[in-house]
Amino acid sequence: MKIFVDADSCPKPARDIILKAAKRTGGAVFAANRPIPGIGNSEMWICPPEDGSADNAIAERAGPGDIVVTRDIPLAARLVKTGAAVLDDRGRVYAAENLGERLSVRNFTVGLAENGMDFDRETNYGKRELKAFADSLDRLITRLSRAV
DSSP, X not given: OOEEEEGGGOOHHHHHHHHHHTTTTTOEEEEESSOOTTOTTSEEEEOOSSTTHHHHHHHHHOOTTOEXXXXXXXXXXXXXXXXXXXXXXTSOEEOHHHHHHHHHXXXXXXXXXXXXXXXXXXXXXXXXXXXXXXXXHHHHHXXXXXXX
């Protein structure tokens, strides 16, 4: 079991939790279009600057028994189909049962933004969000460890 991280948008406190959790798993891989400081001995993939290159690198390698941390809902949809466990940095676990609605909301808000409409985005990332992430990650690691 490895933890793959779509690292471009992953907050540092969540990265720190992932690094601690990686000691219990087969390690962590951070994929981004730029170097991410402070990832210690974990693997860092610097991907080309093209849109989706980090997403594609993760999607090509992650599969059943792996965990992926991403805010990217279309990437989450791709990964759930492969059998990977996927969650965002706020602890929301993506699954086949909830991705349709999440993709629909995402596409709607992207459409609003493209048409110049302003909308509220989740900007706060505090103790509550970090705890929810840590708890969800721990549950996924425990569940996947038992499945082996």
